[in-house]
Amino acid sequence: MTNSAAMSLKLLVNKQDRKVVFAEVNKDFVDFLFYILTLPIGAITKLFAKEPLSGSLGDLYRSIENLNDMYILQNKTKETVLNPKSSTNVPGQDLLLVSEDPPTTHKKFYRCMHQCKYVTDEPKIACPNCRTIMSVEVSYASTEAAKVAAALVGEAGFVKGVVTYMVMDDLAVKPMSTISTITLLNKLSVKDVCVLEEKEVQFGIQEALKLLKASLVCKNVLTRVFLDPEDHVEII
Template identity: 30%
Template sequence: MAQEVSDARNISLKALVDKGRNRVIFVEADNDFIDVLFSFLTIPMGKIVRLARDHSTALEIGCINKLYQSIEKLDVQVFRSNVCRDVLLLPHCAANCHCKNLKLKIIDDVEPTRFKCDNFDYFPWLSYFANVPCPSCSHTLGSEVYLSVDDSQVGGVFVKEGASVIITDDLQVLPQLSAASISLFTKLGATNSNTTEELTFNIGVEQVLNLLVSSFVSKTPFTETLLKPNPVPKLGCVNSSQGKCIESQMSGDSIDEEKEKNISVKLIVSKSKNVVCYAEVREDFVNLIFSFLTLPLGFILKQMLDFPWKGCIDQLCKGVLDFDEQFFKSNHHKELLCNPKLVPGFSFENNLLGIEEAVYYRFYDNKYKWTSDSSIIPSNQSSVEVKFLDPKSHGDKDRNARGFLKEPAIFTVTDNLDVRRASPIFQLSVLNDLKVHFTDIEDRTVHVGKNEALRLLVASVVSDSVLTNAFLRKPQEPSIKQEQ
């Protein structure tokens, strides 16, 4: 089999291949490739949709694609500002200051420009736009800041230089020599030299992107990427969960209930089919579901650790959680992957999902430095937590508004998350397409709190009937979680 020409920007992978079945059994990976693979967890969902599209790769992740297309089709006047639309279509990665050091980068985010207050030592505000007034003093935020995050650990991005593992075709990350790996090798027939061969591949950016896309829909992404040169025609929907309630694995996690604001939703339901035809909602519900595009992949996967996937991308999250801590550069670097956060200032204020924004500190150690890891700040040095002005409000005269959309507004949202401005014509077309008669529909009002928001999130990733699964299906008995 022809091998790719080696390139300084490529990563060399040794793979053990089953010759008879033409399948990768496992690959040997060093810290460079481990970093690239683990970095998938930091990428926002909207960015993954855009990456796949830009590389002409057919990938449908539940109804996430439909959400993305809805934002593209909505009139720009619906959004509070152009920034709000861009935040959803081109979300930034909060870990980009680390990911920019990856040997292979499938995203090449340009760090957003930031400006500080002239009285920054007293009022530590940053803005993504120049010459806006400081909320604490009369000065403007006009001095540009380069937020180069200090990292006292040399070598590697997330894991230490010299770390090495084996990664199976379905993305199980295992130590090179362990009882678990040897048992797995025996099961897969890897110990029979007559049926296996060792091949070396030079992996570039295109192969890394194909690996990411394939892992959503295939149990054999390495085989699809390395041994099958022709892409899968159309990868289709990640999973079909019609007929059962979808539960988040973390629905009981702590979210400040005092800050929780329930959202009211009017469902138009077919009585005979017991499915949601569409929902009539205000901008607060649309803000919530649009915010799914800003969420890092790792945050979403943690909600569904035991959920049955068509692909094997969930193994990556489990691999990070189980990865030997001694091989991470620090606890902070592991935290970046296990609990990825949002870019400061870009979250939806009614945070029913419980995700946090990244926090940055400025401290002095011979010179001013920035870090998101408070543990590296010398104990004899003071530090200040940096605050960010809400970029979504830039250009919006209503400073009390929240979210991405102008208030007030009414929308129609279909079961598969096609979002339109409220329109009787569109609602009629939905009923006609579903072959539902007027006499067969009824209104049901439901309220969205933290549990419902997490169910909506999970359903949007794995189902093509999101509203039906989130609101009409009866919850199943909770499954016993696997030990992490």
């Protein structure tokens, strides 16, 4: 699978400790981190359903996947559990391979010529109010159209794009500034700046999955994703 949505990040790395001090990122990466918190637990489990996970969620997921449909209520479906959707739409969300709903067939709605309050999807019935045939087509604003309109009015996602952000090794986010950088280095007791180096990396599908998995089990997430070659997550 291609990394068409890959982002470029700048890491400040402590060469001596082999740790990421922080990442200098733009809006898209911060929006992606916020997006992770909107994911239903079922969607997260689905991403790792084919590999061993600590805990029992993977086993639960696979048991539901294998459960015969005859045990599911007629007005329910296993898909709502196995393939839940986030209600949030941000750039970069496709890095986690959470598929969107397939496009639905465009549905038409109609009203009467007197513009009463009723609408229908059947253009041959009479208006309950004036008894005139409801054959005047009206425009339907779909959810997807509303998202596009909202994106045109203002920025999509969660945070403003005019700011550069710093993301800590534990994924804590804060605005980037000279003062905040100096404060962080002092907090980490970095006395010799010669031990620091800048490293530019690509953040794509593979890294997104590694980040999600590491964020569930450790605090040194960026270090695990970019500096630990042994921490491998297989794309399913």
